[in-house]
Amino acid sequence: xxxxxxxxxxxxxxxxxxxxxxxxxxxxxxxxxxxxxxxxxxxxxxxxxxxxxxxxxxxxxxxxxxxxxxxxxxxxxxxxxxxxxxxxxxxxxxxxxxxxxxxx
Amino acid sequence: xxxxxxxxxxxxxxxxxxxxxxxxxxxxxxxxxxxxxxxxxxxxxxxxxxxxxxxxxxxxxxxxxxxxxxxxxxxxxxxxxxxxxxxxxxxxxxxxxxxxxxxxxxxxxxxxxxxxxxxxxx
Numbered sequence: 001x002x003x004x005x006x007x008x009x010x011x012x013x014x015x016x017x018x019x020x021x022x023x024x025x026x027x028x029x030x031x032x033x034x035x036x037x038x039x040x041x042x043x044x045x046x047x048x049x050x051x052x053x054x055x056x057x058x059x060x061x062x063x064x065x066x067x068x069x070x071x072x073x074x075x076x077x078x079x080x081x082x083x084x085x086x087x088x089x090x091x092x093x094x095x096x097x098x099x100x101x102x103x104x
Numbered sequence: 105x106x107x108x109x110x111x112x113x114x115x116x117x118x119x120x121x122x123x124x125x126x127x128x129x130x131x132x133x134x135x136x137x138x139x140x141x142x143x144x145x146x147x148x149x150x151x152x153x154x155x156x157x158x159x160x161x162x163x164x165x166x167x168x169x170x171x172x173x174x175x176x177x178x179x180x181x182x183x184x185x186x187x188x189x190x191x192x193x194x195x196x197x198x199x200x201x202x203x204x205x206x207x208x209x210x211x212x213x214x215x216x217x218x219x220x221x222x223x224x225x226x
Contacts, residue, residue, distance in 0.1 A: 033210035037149075044199055044216040045141075045149065056214065088149055092210050093165065095149040 002026055004089050006096035012104040019076040021099045023089035028069045033091050036065055036074045039098075040085045048087075049074060076101075106130040106215045108200050113220030120190050120224070126183040126200030126217055134158070134178040137203035137211050140185050142196035143219075152198070153185065157206030168194075190224045197221050 003026040013019055023034075031052035037045040047056040049065035052072055062077040076083055084103050089096040112124040126138070139154040153174040154163045162174050173186040183200050198220055201213035 030210065033212065035212040037213075039149075044218055045213070046216070047212065047214050050204070050212050050214070090149075090151075090212065093151045093154075093163070095151065098148045 002029060002091060002094050004091060004094050004096035006087075006089060006099045008099060009097075010100045010102060012102050013079055014104045015079050015081055017079050019074075019079055019083070019101055021074040021076075021087055021101075023067075023072040023074070023096050025070045025072075025091065029091045031068050031072075034065075034067070034072050035090045037088045037090065038083075038085050039088065045088065106202065108202065108215060108217035110198065110200050110217045110220040113198065113222045115223045115225065116190055117226050118191060118224055121186070121188045122190065122222060124185040124187065124198055124200075124220060124222070126185075128181045128183065128200075128202070131202070133176075133181040135206055137206060137208045138176060138183045139201045139203065139208075139211065139213060140174065140183075141199045141201050141213065141216075142194075142222075143199070144193075144196040147196075150196075154203070154208045154211060155183070156208050161208055163208055187222070190222075192224050195222060195224050 005024045007022045034052040036049040039045040053065045064075045086098045086100045107129045109127045140152040155174045171189045175184045200217045202215040203211035
């Protein structure tokens with residue numbers, strides 16, 4: 001069973017700053033099936049990135065995904081107030097434990 | 105517009121049963137795999153179960169195998185989760201989620217419902 005480990009657990013940043021979130025798999029995974037989600041309090045998750053690097057419909061281009069093999073990254077180029085949330089990576093049956101991006 | 109509306113959650117005693125439903129609209133339901141994903145209070149996301157577009161293939165997390173059954177009625181555009189022998193650790197918000205294709209393997213979740221809360225407590 002693949003384990004996805006996200007780091008850091010919490011990221012404290014200011015609006016306008018760049019956020020870099022990591023997702024590391026316990027074994028090599030297909031980039032085609034690596035996705036990232038955003039979840040705000042009281043809301044359902046929302047798909048941001050699929051196939052490791054493709055933005056989902058309606059997702060702003062400040063969100064980008066990259067990586068392959070065991071190491072994947074979600075980058076938010078300039079944080080907007082609405083981007084403060086929890087982010088999860090996912091591959092098939094497995095979710096990472098999440099990274100909370102909070103306002104510094 | 106894709107819409108997923110869960111129902112059927114509530115309070116149930118340990119050992120009890122509950123059936124969740126997810127009514128889908130805005131897409132050709134039978135052409136897409138569907139899943140259930142849950143989130144315990146204050147915790148992360150946990151995949152629970154998935155079913156192919158035809159209903160011919162089903163998958164379960166080890167934590168629910170033998171207790172939960174996923175099914176779908178493509179004529180009614182509805183997904184179900186029958187939950188038996190419920191435990192306190194099954195307490196969570198249960199989301200239904202749509203996959204991007206008919207097959208289950210490797211699925212991601214491109215649309216989510218708003219969730220229904222299941223509380224298992226005496």
